[in-house]
Amino acid sequence: MSFVIALIGLAGSIALLLWGTRMVQTGVQRAFGPRLRVLLGQALSNRVKAFLAGMGVTAALQSSTATGLMVAGFAGRGLVGLVPALAVMLGANVGTTLIVQVLSFDIAFVSPLLVLVGFVLFRRPPGSTAHDLGRAVIGLGLMLLALRQLLELMAPLESSSTLRELLRLVSVVPLVDVLLAAVLTWAMHSSVAVVLLVMSLASHGIVTQEAAFALVLGANLGSAANPLLEGGGREDPAARRMPLGNLLNRVAGLVVALPLLPWLSGWMEATMGDPARAVALFHTGFNLLLAAAFLPLLAPYATLLRRWLPDRAAAADPARPLYLDPVAREVPVVALGSAAREALRMADVLEELLAGAKEALGARRPPQGTKELDDVLSRLAIAIRSYLAALDTESLSEADHRRLQEIVTFVTQMDQAGSVARRILLPHAGELWKQGQPVPEGSLEEVRRLLDRLTANLRLAASLFMTEDPRAARLLAEEKAVFREVEGEATRSHLARLRSGQPDSVGASALHLDLFRDIKQINSHVVAAAAYPVLERHGELLPSRVLPGGMSEEKVAAP
Known part of the structure; x- marks a missing residue:
């Protein structure tokens, strides 16, 4: 014993x-x-x-x-x-x-x-x-x-005959x-x-x-x-x-x-x-x-x-992380920078998806490689989140913890925006030719302009993710009102066609409205990815758009 x-x-x-x-x-x-x-x-x-x-x-x-x-x-x-x-x-x-x-x-x-x-x-x-x-x-x-x-x-083990016999045999x-x-x-x-x-x-x-x-x-x-x-x-x-x-x-x-x-x-x-x-x-x-x-x-x-051990000429895998240095995990402050750099790649991939959606407008089939781009976004998101989850966060300051949460938010929102683009926006864009109904060229051009504006917002979000400038955050957040107004105008136009009894244009009008809603949803993810964390930190983000106590704007404004 x-x-x-x-x-x-x-x-x-x-x-x-x-x-x-x-x-x-x-x-x-x-x-x-x-x-x-x-x-x-x-x-x-x-x-x-x-x-x-x-x-x-x-x-x-x-x-x-x-x-x-x-x-x-x-x-x-x-x-x-x-x-x-x-x-x-x-x-x-x-x-x-x-x-x-x-x-x-x-x-x-x-x-x-x-x-x-x-x-x-x-x-x-x-x-x-x-x-x-x-x-x-x-x-x-x-x-x-x-x-x-x-x-x-x-000292006591030295006199143990059992241990001595075992070590003698070895x-x-x-x-x-x-x-x-x-x-x-x-x-x-x-x-x-x-x-x-x-x-x-x-x-x-x-x-x-x-x-x-x-x-x-x-x-x-x-x-x-x-x-x-x-x-x-x-x-x-x-x-x-x-x-x-x-x-x-x-x-x-x-x-x-x-x-x-x-x-x-x-x-x-x-x-x-x-x-x-x-x-x-x-x-x-x-x-x-x-x-x-x-x-x-x-x-x-x-x-x-x-x-x-010669070099192997392997095809480049776009979903392979480039900046998630395993050694940097031992120095979490450095690892946060590596994860942020990798997260920016997701914005580039999402921009490629949006370009594919623009190309798919009215085409018979979506561009090649769009499905793979959605897979790249998902795999990058999993890799970045796993990398951050493995960090020893004990040495992180309060600001470092906040930055870690911002990276996770950015990655999650980019991944969700990519899912909307691949599974909803691209199919809707490709459905136009199947309707068999005339689509006014002005309508398609309007959708293309909105996609261009969404791409510009995505680039602003990527820049904001690194600079964390509250002025840029306010500009990006204000874009939600623009996209909301575009969707509202498209809804009113669609209802007007329904009332006027124009069956030839109702299907195309409904699809046109779906496209606006898809683009607006993606823009919401882009704003939430970069603008909201910065505005929340500076106390410029309201917890809800609902007025307190069910009061109307006139009652709130009254002295």
Whole structure:
């Protein structure tokens, strides 16, 4: 029973270590994420700068995966070549070892101080740099606290015959240690946590020095497997070049180092009295030697990867998001800008739909591709809403929350306007020729002019969505009265034809009225997408058009 309780305590300490690592990563990303990306982007001109930048950024983030995703984002937009991208990953692998070096010393006594300082900083307003740094400092304190707990828990486990027998069986074959640590690192998504756990095991003599080094090799292998197994770009082989290249250089290093483990472990055990320090030094030395070996060979290595994974000439998918950067989700303020930029694409697609409706007036069939445009709008709306829903909004200010809601409103209204255009307006526009009744050319020209006015309003809404100018919002909102008056005039004309008993023109007149109503409905969605949020923020939007208490305008105006 005591053994089971000890294992539960061990699992809890490992979970605390992982959570502390996560807090350090998210805190640094929120505080300096955009600046780290700029630094990384500026350093991609040559492999040496890229290596150093990758090492520095990863040392700050404590996540080579996060660094890899940043570089993958640059590579996906064609902003970086494969050689500097691979150099960044070599630096990132070294950067993850630096925190291990720091924590290999006995500095657990500063854990309460770090948590206290982090708590004071975290009390600052959300969204401030101090608030985000407080999260990172608390995370570092939790990591030290978890390491101290691990060391205390290892003492009773050291005398456990069950655990010793299990680890003795595992340690007989170093390759088994490698695979075990690789799977554990893949599951934890943190090579830092696994290496720190191995250090604790080695310091208490629960695993031999050779087994500890094999476990470190496995941790390096598992951290390189994560981006390849869980990253995007499965449709495009070229997107897998960098993660595959990073994994293969780890495999090459493992093949060379594995036979040397008996000699290395014996030599380091004889020269160093602290097994935990020996594990940390081996971890850093392995990645430094790997970087030194591969940096000069990156050009031919990149050529080989391009030959294995050539570019795929795939047709462009208009519904594929272009600006929803997955890395930016870790910095929600940046992610809001990405989502807003993607939302503007929906306005462009809707404008194409309106142009198709104008072309369909009186035609025998709608223009080609209009159905696909409606599908593009729906898929973009789903992608943007899913992207925003995945954001960690804890660090957003009140203004950021308001902007998030405005983006969701814009996306939803554009999607609904597209549905009206595709499923109602386009069929009505194509019905004119089926009526078999003469349609006055002046009537069609009137509809075309109204569609042109709707297109101008759509462009104004897209501009207003970015500028949030209340003057433009008022101009756009006033357009609703114009379209309402046009529909009213069309209704009166239709009723006049009915009264005059002109059966030849009644069908065309009714269809003409339907077109005006469709266009008015789309314009209402356009106004609600961009004008209403701005007017509501400035207190210029009434909650209802109905007068309070059923009073007439004369009674309201009376003194």
